[in-house]
Amino acid sequence: MDNQNRAAMEKPRLNSFIASSASTELQLRRISQIIFAVAVTLGLVALQNLLVGNWRTSTITLVSIVLLLVAHRMARAGRLQLASSILLVILTTMGTLLVWIDQGLRDHALLGYCGILIFAGLMGSARLFLLLLGFMLANIVLNGVLNIQGIYVNKVPPLRAGNIVDAAAVIATVGFASWLLAGDLRNALSKLEAENQRVRDSQQQIEHLARHDPLTGLPNRLLARDRFEQSLALSQRSKGHVALLFLDLDNFKTINDSLGHPAGDDLLCQVANRLQEVVRGGDTVCRQGGDEFLLSLGEVNGRDDAASAALKVLERLSMPFTVSGHQVLMSCSLGIALAPDDGSDFDTLLKKADMAMYKAKDSGRNAWRCYDEEMDASVNEHLRLAADIRPALANQQFTLHYQPQVELVSGRLVGAEALIRWQHPQLGLIKPETFIPIAENTGLIIDIGAWVLQEACAQAMRWHRQGFTWMRVSVNLSPVQFRRGDVDLVVSKALQDSGLPASALELELTESLFIDESLALFEVLDRLRRRGVSLSIDDFGTGYSNLGYLQRFEVEILKIDQSFTRQLVENPQDEAIVRAIVQMAHSLNLTVLAEGIENRQTLERLVALGCDLGQGFLWAPGMPVKDFEKLLGEQTRPV
Numbered sequence: 001m002d003n004q005n006r007a008a009m010e011k012p013r014l015n016s017f018i019a020s021s022a023s024t025e026l027q028l029r030r031i032s033q034i035i036f037a038v039a040v041t042l043g044l045v046a047l048q049n050l051l052v053g054n055w056r057t058s059t060i061t062l063v064s065i066v067l068l069l070v071a072h073r074m075a076r077a078g079r080l081q082l083a084s085s086i087l088l089v090i091l092t093t094m095g096t097l098l099v100w101i102d103q104g105l106r107d108h109a110l111l112g113y114c115g116i117l118i119f120a121g122l123m124g125s126a127r128l129f130l131l132l133l134g135f136m137l138a139n140i141v142l143n144g145v146l147n148i149q150g151i152y153v154n155k156v157p158p159l160r161a162g163n164i165v166d167a168a169a170v171i172a173t174v175g176f177a178s179w180l181l182a183g184d185l186r187n188a189l190s191k192l193e194a195e196n197q198r199v200r201d202s203q204q205q206i207e208h209l210a211r212h213d214p215l216t217g218l219p220n221r222l223l224a225r226d227r228f229e230q231s232l233a234l235s236q237r238s239k240g241h242v243a244l245l246f247l248d249l250d251n252f253k254t255i256n257d258s259l260g261h262p263a264g265d266d267l268l269c270q271v272a273n274r275l276q277e278v279v280r281g282g283d284t285v286c287r288q289g290g291d292e293f294l295l296s297l298g299e300v301n302g303r304d305d306a307a308s309a310a311l312k313v314l315e316r317l318s319m320p321f322t323v324s325g326h327q328v329l330m331s332c333s334l335g336i337a338l339a340p341d342d343g344s345d346f347d348t349l350l351k352k353a354d355m356a357m358y359k360a361k362d363s364g365r366n367a368w369r370c371y372d373e374e375m376d377a378s379v380n381e382h383l384r385l386a387a388d389i390r391p392a393l394a395n396q397q398f399t400l401h402y403q404p405q406v407e408l409v410s411g412r413l414v415g416a417e418a419l420i421r422w423q424h425p426q427l428g429l430i431k432p433e434t435f436i437p438i439a440e441n442t443g444l445i446i447d448i449g450a451w452v453l454q455e456a457c458a459q460a461m462r463w464h465r466q467g468f469t470w471m472r473v474s475v476n477l478s479p480v481q482f483r484r485g486d487v488d489l490v491v492s493k494a495l496q497d498s499g500l501p502a503s504a505l506e507l508e509l510t511e512s513l514f515i516d517e518s519l520a521l522f523e524v525l526d527r528l529r530r531r532g533v534s535l536s537i538d539d540f541g542t543g544y545s546n547l548g549y550l551q552r553f554e555v556e557i558l559k560i561d562q563s564f565t566r567q568l569v570e571n572p573q574d575e576a577i578v579r580a581i582v583q584m585a586h587s588l589n590l591t592v593l594a595e596g597i598e599n600r601q602t603l604e605r606l607v608a609l610g611c612d613l614g615q616g617f618l619w620a621p622g623m624p625v626k627d628f629e630k631l632l633g634e635q636t637r638p639v
């Protein structure tokens with residue numbers, strides 16, 4: 001057993017030792033005080049009786065004083081129980097002798113009996129108390145009967161001043177001892193009450209913790225269930241609805257990982273406050289765990305009401321947060337289920353709201369969805385894919401498609417983006433949008449991403465060997481691959497194994513990666529740049545808005561997101577955004593690639609705006625190697 005454990009085990013023993021030694025000390029003090037008070041009283045009685053020549057009484061009291069001193073010595077020697085027993089026996093014997101030899105039941109020594117009994121009750125054993133009580137009662141009865149019968153008659157001399165002194169001294173001593181002991185009792189009771197209060201407070205605290213989230217102070221799921229059931233009971237009477245909203249923050253993990261857990265905690269508290277501001281008084285906001293919250297809304301008229309509450313939540317959370325001195329943009333995905341339409345118990349509604357939330361996430365996040373029955377099928381499919389993706393890599397079910405990347409002015413092929421596909425044995429070809437999030441959530445993206453790098457580099461090297469040495473290949477990297485911190489080693493290995501020059505490899509990063517301004521990320525990107533690969537920013541314009549990272553991380557290419565190119569010709573706002581991105585990129589010496597070019601007009605407008613490169617269905621979608629090689633063969637460029 002280590003010292004810490006031993007100390008922990010011995011602590012209660014130590015506490016009880018301290019408590020018992022404190023109580024021993026108090027008992028010793030009390031016995032000493034009482035012996036002292038009794039001795040003074042007896043001394044006074046002895047003196048007063050000596051003066052009037054009452055030898056018997058003075059002798060008894062003086063002998064008692066000596067015996068009391070013996071009892072005191074015993075108490076000091078630590079034999080408290082014996083000392084108090086001796087004290088009680090001495091006092092009872094003395095009182096009884098005085099009663100018999102002096103004035104019988106009219107003797108003031110009888111007054112001492114009450115004090116003796118109080119002391120016996122508090123300090124002596126139960127047996128001794130009963131013995132003394134029995135003895136005293138027997139004496140009283142015996143003395144009384146003998147006196148009444150005239151068999152033994154106590155003489156009652158006329159009252160003297162000394163009798164007043166004796167009676168007052170006995171009463172004062174009994175009073176003093178009772179006051180001391182009653183004080184101890186009062187103290188013990190008030191300590192007990194304080195202890196009880198502490199227990200009650202801790203119980204309340206435990207009950208609160210059992211029903212609340214310790215971080216945000218919001219109700220937890222247990223309490224939310226209670227509140228939901230109360231609202232449901234009320235709504236059943238009024239024939240209304242109760243809505244359960246399942247809220248999950250989008251990309252919270254990125255913030256947590258990049259700004260640290262305390263910042264993540266702070267953000268969760270701020271979100272909790274905003275949610276409470278949005279709902280009505282009788283509604284409940286609960287933290288269900290992690291970055292998930294539940295909102296239980298009572299007295300809702302129907303889906304429209306619930307949807308407008310969801311919109312309010314989205315709006316409120318879309319305002320910037322300040323976390324650890326950073327401005328952070330946050331969004332969430334919300335799923336709505338309604339009682340009684342979608343079910344009438346908490347668990348069913350929770351499951352359905354959760355499904356609807358996943359649908360909102362799938363639809364591109366920052367959105368809400370109401371549950372509908374078709375979702376059951378889609379959730380089952382999701383669960384199936386999550387199970388099937390595990391062995392997919394070992395079973396060689398992944399393949400890469402390549403989409404051409406073109407120089408816009410000349411129309412020449414300059415490279416290809418590698419796009420993964422999953423050839424599922426039963427479900428056919430599955431697009432990455434469906435399975436990459438599953439791979440990210442399960443961590444499988446690490447192995448899958450490494451495979452993509454190996455395969456893309458090996459393929460590009462095959463093209464180089466065929467003479468297309470100008471071919472560049474770009475590979476998408478998930479932020480999850482960066483969190484491991486060794487992505488540069490994975491890239492180096494792929495380059496080394498394939499023999500592909502680093503300059504022919506481009507890595508596509510997402511903007512959200514740059515929320516993390518940590519030294520670790522900076523170092524990994526720096527190692528990649530020094531290795532000679534180029535970095536591009538994918539889906540530019542849709543994510544993180546702090547552009548400082550463009551220079552800091554020596555990015556080479558900006559890929560304008562398809563959402564700005566698709567309506568470029570029709571939408572002047574999109575044109576303005578694309579123009580601004582091109583100008584800004586060129587002023588930073590960056591190349592601009594426009595994604596999602598589907599028609600000639602868009603191409604011409606992009607050329608006019610000065611965009612350098614592009615990719616899109618206008619030339620070709622992502623395609624298998626064989627098809628891509630046909631396109632490559634048509635290239636007239638000298639090799």
Ligand SMILES: Nc1nc2c(ncn2[C@@H]2O[C@H](COP(=O)(O)O[C@H]3[C@@H](O)[C@H](n4cnc5c(=O)[nH]c(N)nc54)O[C@@H]3COP(=O)(O)O)[C@@H](O)[C@H]2O)c(=O)[nH]1
Pocket residue numbers: 403417418419420431432433436449452476477478538539559562595596597598615616617618621622
């Ligand atoms: N971490 C990894 N992510 C990957 C990998 N492979 C792909 N992805 C990411 O999945 C997303 C969807 O990709 P995909 O379904 O392959 O779609 C790509 C193109 O087919 C599509 N595209 C291209 N041109 C057009 C167009 O003219 N119109 C149109 N409607 N769609 C077009 O765009 C996708 C390419 O997007 P991007 O990567 O942003 O350039 C996608 O986010 C991939 O990044 C992987 O190996 N790892």
